[in-house]
Amino acid sequence: MTNPLHSSLKITRVAIYKMTIPLKSPFVISLGAITHAENIAIKIHTNQNIYGIGECSPFPTIHGETQETNFAVAQPLSRLLIGKNPLAIGDRLDELDRAIAFNPCIKSAFDMALYDLAAKHCQLPLYAFLGGSNEKVIHTDMTVGLGSAHEMATEALSFVQHGFRDIKVKLGGSTEEDVERISAIRTAIGDDIPLRIDANQAWTETIARATLKALAPFGIEHCEAPIPRWNAHRLASLKNDSPIPLMADEALFDHHDAQRLAHWHAVDYFNIKLTKSGGIRNALRIAAIAEGAGIYSQVGCFSETRLGISALAHFVLACSNIIHYDMDSPLMHAEDPVQGGIVYGEQGIVNVPDDIGIGADFTPDYLAQLEQETIQ
Numbered sequence: 431m432t433n434p435l436h437s438s439l440k441i442t443r444v445a446i447y448k449m450t451i452p453l454k455s456p457f458v459i460s461l462g463a464i465t466h467a468e469n470i471a472i473k474i475h476t477n478q479n480i481y482g483i484g485e486c487s488p489f490p491t492i493h494g495e496t497q498e499t500n501f502a503v504a505q506p507l508s509r510l511l512i513g514k515n516p517l518a519i520g521d522r523l524d525e526l527d528r529a530i531a532f533n534p535c536i537k538s539a540f541d542m543a544l545y546d547l548a549a550k551h552c553q554l555p556l557y558a559f560l561g562g563s564n565e566k567v568i569h570t571d572m573t574v575g576l577g578s579a580h581e582m583a584t585e586a587l588s589f590v591q592h593g594f595r596d597i598k599v600k601l602g603g604s605t606e607e608d609v610e611r612i613s614a615i616r617t618a619i620g621d622d623i624p625l626r627i628d629a630n631q632a633w634t635e636t637i638a639r640a641t642l643k644a645l646a647p648f649g650i651e652h653c654e655a656p657i658p659r660w661n662a663h664r665l666a667s668l669k670n671d672s673p674i675p676l677m678a679d680e681a682l683f684d685h686h687d688a689q690r691l692a693h694w695h696a697v698d699y700f701n702i703k704l705t706k707s708g709g710i711r712n713a714l715r716i717a718a719i720a721e722g723a724g725i726y727s728q729v730g731c732f733s734e735t736r737l738g739i740s741a742l743a744h745f746v747l748a749c750s751n752i753i754h755y756d757m758d759s760p761l762m763h764a765e766d767p768v769q770g771g772i773v774y775g776e777q778g779i780v781n782v783p784d785d786i787g788i789g790a791d792f793t794p795d796y797l798a799q800l801e802q803e804t805i806q
């Protein structure tokens with residue numbers, strides 16, 4: 431028998447927005463540089479006084495998706511939702527998956543909006559809707575982009591002086607260059623603060639073996655994406671020889687990847703990102719596989735605003751085996767179009783609101799001036 435409360439709620443209209451947000455300074459990783467976040471917002475309206483809001487941040491060199499492709503793909507996906515029950519999140523997302531393969535980034539914006547809407551419908555903060563509590567202490571790292579050893583040491587020192595207690599460092603050069611970078615950073619910030627590193631797939635397996643060994647004395651917590659994603663089946667062998675724990679990032683998109691990596695004993699940690707997994711539903715599936723396999727996880731981001739990172743924070747509060755937090759993208763933005771949502775405190779602490787849903791929204795004035803399309 432259908433619950434009348436649920437069946438009476440229908441999706442009437444979906445608005446798709448292009449959001450382009452300048453960064454304070456260019457952010458460089460081994461895959462290239464970005465100067466702006468080029469994101470998409472999805473707003474799902476209903477026949478009642480309730481809507482859901484979601485966001486995604488496509489990184490073309492990692493997702494194979496762009497703001498333009500997301501904007502185009504979102505339109506036929508939105509048509510599939512019209513007239514349907516938004517609370518049947520699984521059914522709605524299955525329909526999106528059947529309509530088009532891949533495209534996890536734009537699908538994650540729909541997923542986020544549906545979860546926001548459902549949590550609001552239940553009058554619960556999203557973390558509570560997901561079965562979590564607001565007791566976990568979340569502290570984000572701050573990421574040093576790729577540059578010269580001197581530039582990177584200067585940036586790392588400024589982050590430490592601003593109170594951050596976890597520093598992530600982008601790498602991806604020769605062994606000599608990357609050791610010089612980490613050595614300069616250690617000299618600048620001392621030995622007390624853990625460093626986590628990320629090669630973004632730039633090393634060959636041979637370089638990875640040499641660099642991980644050479645970096646062992648520098649107090650490295652873990653290394654993300656040491657080798658190309660297509661070579662993920664080599665991670666287990668690399669892990670066995672590495673003095674530094676390895677973390678899967680680009681090799682881990684969805685729960686199917688998680689299952690394969692766990693089966694291979696490929697890595698020590700997973701890096702879960704909503705825009706890689708396709709959203710919260712699949713992120714929960716990854717977290718469950720990780721927990722079953724005894725793998726701890728980090729959450730990460732691309733260039734989401736505080737809205738996307740607020741949704742990520744709610745997910746973190748619902749998963750006990752997530753222990754590292756890379757949630758710094760809004761801190762790199764020159765503008766903040768979000769009202770409500772997470773608040774960054776001292777030492778990178780991420781405070782999560784107890785408002786219903788994600789608890790964050792884009793201001794109406796901000797949305798009104800964006801390029802947009804409405805499907806109804």
Ligand SMILES: [Mg+2]
Pocket residue numbers: 628630654655679680701730
């Ligand atoms: Mg990474």
